[in-house]
Amino acid sequence: MDKYDIKKLEQYDIEFVWHPFTQMKEYESKKPIIIERAEGVYLIDTEGRRYIDGVSSLWVNIHGHRVPEIDDAIKEQVQKVGHSTLLGITNPPAVELAKELIDICPSGLKKVFYSGDGASAVEVALKMAFQYWQHKGKPNKTKFVCLENGYHGDTIGAVSVGGIDLFHAAFKPLLFKTYKAPSYYCYRCPLGKTYPSCNIACSEEVGKILEKHHEEIAAVILEPYVQAAGGMIVSPPGYLRRVREYCDKYNVLLILDEVATGFGRTGKMFACQHEDVTPDILVLGKGMTGGYLPLSATITTQDIYDAFLGDYEEFKTFFHGHSYAGNPICCAAALGNLKAFKRYKTLEKLKEKIEFLEQELQEFRGLKHVGDVRNKGFMVGIELVEDKESKKPYPPGMKMGWRVAEFAMQEGVLIRPLGNVVVLMPPLGIPIEDLSKLVKVTYRAIKRATEGEV
Ligand SMILES: *Cc1c(COP(=O)(O)O)cnc(C)c1O
16 A cells, blocks of 8 residues: 555546546545455455445446456466457457357347447447348338436447436437337336336337337337436336337347346346346346456347348448457456356355345335335335425435435445435345445435434
8 A cells, every 4th residue: 555645646636537427526626535455345445444335336346356266367368368359350268258148148149249338339239230120121220219217328329329318418419319218117107107007008108119110110228127327217027028029029129238237236147037038139248247347248149140141242241349349358357257156156145135135125115215215136226305205306406315425435335326316236246244234334324314313
């Protein structure tokens, strides 16, 4: 730690770094938390303070930090080659990883296309779906159906199929038009209905759009089971299966964005496996390297892949690629991640932790300003409201979610809210004792922020 001059780091951070999704005016007025190292699920700052990584370093970490399987995989690969391109040639980790991904993916998915970030992999999915129909002799199928409150990343194509007004509004003139179906947001049902008597009417809205416009629709894109950035909104069971059926009926591709839900986060390796649904295109990212390095994948069926085969001069090639696609160090880290899943029986052990978590979360429902508590596996949203009866939200200016995060930080827990929704998304490898601490600290922080009590 003595290597660092902490005062200089603080000064240079403010002087030279522009942080993502951060109001820098506010950031500049505070002392930054500088994470220097980590142990298991604890992040440790330059002053030696320890924090539970309550949102998995923004939803990416899986087994905790400094996992021997991933550390070693990276070290070994570095001694061979740091990077070589996947354009026209290949490398061992990229090949092995593709094989292992296909083994764990829902059956029917056959081909792995690598990119770096989740948003890039979403762009790939959209362009593939678009070009697929061009090759299939249906050039009018160019439009996309997406959901209100959906989030697929911050590049222009990904924002176009997003449904979070706050992010959407600023860039509206740059975005392409889509068909928007309602969110599967039961607590604030956009159709004014109640589950289960609604018979999942929100899925029928997707069906209605397809019935009317399927001849010009290339694909439906959505986050299966949890709209993460939209506020950890959890779909009712059966929703996904219905949407799959509508896509089949109307000859429209289904793109599932599992960038957030993938790699065990919902309790199964992939969220679509809760309903035995296979998408035509599956998008993976975030947890793929266990939270170490940027790597994403767009995984497709044989049918989609085959539509791009042809003689060179037919120009059916998929004209898209990123410089670091299939980077061998990133792929080695991802292989280490999958090895750790097996070695630590991560998914098997998760069941008990989810049960514990769900039991602990019951307590929150009694809090005066907790309107809704929802989760699918290790993705938790606790929605704070000013008034429980009317579900009236806190005004944004009160920054209630942030106040909770601030109190939690004082007790050694790092979380990051989504507006009025307090988010918990710990690493899957978290020990029960730390999970218990995370929940208890969060409970106290909510009580303190909303009721002014300790
Ligand atoms: C985070 C996220 C993305 C974007 O991934 P980046 O790596 O941040 O570009 C896309 N889709 C979903 C569902 C996400 O949660």
